[in-house]
Amino acid sequence: QVQLVQSGAEVKKPGASVKVSCKASGYTFTGYYMHWVRQAPGQGLEWMGWINPYTGGTDFAQKFQGRVTLTRDTSISTAYMDLRRLRSDDTAVYYCARLRAQNTVTDALDIWGQGTMVTVSS
Amino acid sequence: QSVLTQPPSASGTPGQRVTISCSGSSSGIGSNTVNWYQQLPGAAPRLLIYSDDQRPSGVPDRFSGSRSGTSASLAISGLQSEDEADYYCALWDDSLFGVVFGGGTKVTVL
Numbered sequence: 001q002v003q004l005v006q007s008g009a010e011v012k013k014p015g016a017s018v019k020v021s022c023k024a025s026g027y028t029f030t031g032y033y034m035h036w037v038r039q040a041p042g043q044g045l046e047w048m049g050w051i052n053p054y055t056g057g058t059d060f061a062q063k064f065q066g067r068v069t070l071t072r073d074t075s076i077s078t079a080y081m082d083l084r085r086l087r088s089d090d091t092a093v094y095y096c097a098r099l100r101a102q103n104t105v106t107d108a109l110d111i112w113g114q115g116t117m118v119t120v121s122s
Numbered sequence: 123q124s125v126l127t128q129p130p131s132a133s134g135t136p137g138q139r140v141t142i143s144c145s146g147s148s149s150g151i152g153s154n155t156v157n158w159y160q161q162l163p164g165a166a167p168r169l170l171i172y173s174d175d176q177r178p179s180g181v182p183d184r185f186s187g188s189r190s191g192t193s194a195s196l197a198i199s200g201l202q203s204e205d206e207a208d209y210y211c212a213l214w215d216d217s218l219f220g221v222v223f224g225g226g227t228k229v230t231v232l
Contacts, residue, residue, distance in 0.1 A: 035221065037167075037221075037223075044208075044210065044223060044224075044225050044226040045159070045161075045167065045210055045212075045223040045226070046223065047220055047221040047222065047223060049220070050220075059219055059220065060220075061218070061220050062218075095166055095167070097167075100169070100172060100178075105214075105219075106154075106214040107172070107214075108157040108169050108172035108173070108212075109157075109159075109167075109169060109212075109221075110169045110172070110178060112166040112167055112168070113166065114166055115166050
């Protein structure tokens with residue numbers, strides 16, 4: 001079945017970097033944009049950015065510009081989110097989510113990963 | 123920039139109908155379709171409604187969505203205990219070239 005499986009929980013110190021992976025299965029990885037969304041403890045959903053797995057093109061929410069990198073490895077159908085210069089307020093669950101429609105960046109997010117908890121603490 | 127406003131909470135007894143609003147701007151909801159997500163406690167979000175009023179397969183028809191002007195709404199009819207969750211509206215914002223989420227509404231089944 002169509003699913004996204006993310007890497008496990010991480011604990012990082014302030015100033016460090018974290019890389020979260022998101023492995024896709026059950027569909028053509030390069031046919032659907034992948035978005036990243038995070039959720040701080042007890043808070044709402046916050047959109048971070050997207051990657052086009054076919055071209056590698058990316059875009060991000062302004063607040064993450066310069067700190068986040070989205071990449072993919074098409075040979076293993078996996079997307080990655082790399083967040084640098086971590087701060088305590090980056091503590092959150094990070095989700096990857098697939099766009100519902102093919103070959104468009106504007107649609108609903110229909111398949112979500114299980115989430116990866118990233119804790120930033122000294 | 124689009125801002126989506128939802129009430130923080132809503133509640134109802136089993137079998138009742140509950141409606142959640144999502145209000146925005148003319149450049150947001152006024153221009154783009156709205157999607158709704160359900161997040162059960164401790165779980166990842168799940169797509170509930172897309173393109174204002176479309177249900178993905180597997181979503182019960184108790185859930186319905188609508189949009190008019192600069193507002194959208196999600197209705198849950200025949201409320202059930204398993205509907206107790208957080209609900210988020212969201213849309214694609216052309217000016218941000220990204221997704222905007224509402225603040226979320228916690229639905230409690232009394």
